[in-house]
Amino acid sequence: MKFAIVGPGGIGSTFAFQLARAGHEVTVVARGKRLEQLQRDEAIVKATGERAAVRVSAALDATAAWDLVLVTVLASQVDAVLPALAASAAKSVMFMFNTFEPLRRLRDVVGSARFAFGFPAILATLDDGKLTSKIVTRGMVTTVTDEAWAKVFKDAGIPAVVHADMESWLRTHAAFAVPVMVASVTAHARQAGLSWTEAMNLARAMEEGLRLVRQLGNTITPEPVARLSRLPTPVIATFLWTLSRIEALRKLGAAGPGEPRTLIDAMAAAAPGQTPALLAIRP
Template sequence: MKIAIVGPGGIGSTFALQLARAGHEVTVVARGRRLEQLQRDEAIVTAAGERAAVRVSAALDATTAWDLVLVTVLASQVDAVLPALAASAARTVMFMFNTFEPLGRLRDAVGAERFAFGFPAILASLDDGKLTSTIVTRGVLTTVTDAAWAKVFADAGIPAIVHPDMESWLRTHAALVVPVMVAIGTSYARQAGVSWAEAMNLARAMEEGLRLVRQLGNTITPEPVAVLSRLPARVLAAFLWTSSRLEAMRKAGAAGFGEPRSLIDAMAAAAPGQTPALLAIRP
């Protein structure tokens, strides 16, 4: 299959690596320093020295009938690529990023018949262009709206499942991970874990975000997160306090605070005046 990946950061590069290894023709669309690295290497290169050859481009070729264009930019960056996606001859456009906004706008931009959405169960980072990633193979797996692509990903070594209500899934996930991202971003900047008082504030923000998901008419999903949402604040705080002290988690904080800020802003915009705890933790 011909697959283009727009935004080959840690997540996009992991998909590119696995899909190329599985025999697909993969083109990565990048910019800036990442584009320069990929043009130099003509491959996804791992920290362990493994390589998977890919094609490299500075722009998405609108004339190619891609079987899949996988969009792994941040939600705040997607507007910049929407015109190219809309004009593309791609058969399927799958967006894959954190968002709290309704999915209708993206569906309308590329057409309902070729729209798909997903979320990766992958921990990944790039250090000087070298990829380090861990693919979750048990528990909450990579989740997508399309069964055919779930199979393609699974066959490439990225176990994936289908969820019928991706908007609820994404909103639940945003409410859950925003406090985690703030915790690990803070711990990365300080090189020290958050305090217990900070962890409690983060836990209250998590509770508020999950309440907001319900208020908006969405379902807390999947079930493991629904169970988590019923835990006392002190238990959630203990999880956040501990996470901020794990080196593997702290490393992910190098991405900074841009993503949690944009998610908090989207949550606040969805319910003006009803998110004081979330706004209190906004970095």
């Protein structure tokens, strides 16, 4: 099959590596320093030295009948690529990033027949162009809207499941992930874990975000997060306090505060005046 990966950061590079290793034709669309690295290597290169050959482009070929264009940019970057996606001859377009906004806008751009969404259960970083990634293989694995693509990803070594209500899933995940990301950014900046007061503030923000999901008419899903939402605030704070002391989570904070800021702003826009705890932790 023919894949185009738009946004080959850690997540996009992991998909590109796995799909290429599985025998698919993969083209990565990049810019800036990442484009230069990929043009030089003509491959996704892991920190271990493993390589998977890919094609490299500075722009999406609108005439190519890609089986799938996988879009792994940040939510704040997606508007810049929407015109190219709308004009593309791709058979399917799957967006894959954190978002709190309704999905209908993206669906309308590419057409409901081509639209798909997914979320990666992958921890990945790029250090000087070299990929380090861990693919979650049990529990909360990669989640997508389409059974056929779940099978393709699974066959490529990325276990995936289908969820019928991806908008609820994404909004729940945003409410859960924002405090975790803020904890990671804070811990990375100071190279030390959160204080208890900071952990409690983040726990209250998580609870507020999950209440907002329900208020907007969505369901708290999947079940592990639904169970977490029923825990007392100090227990959630303990969870966040502990996470901030794990080196792998702290390292993810190197990505900076842009993504949690974007998600908090989207949540605040969905319920003006009703998200003081979330705005209080905005980095």
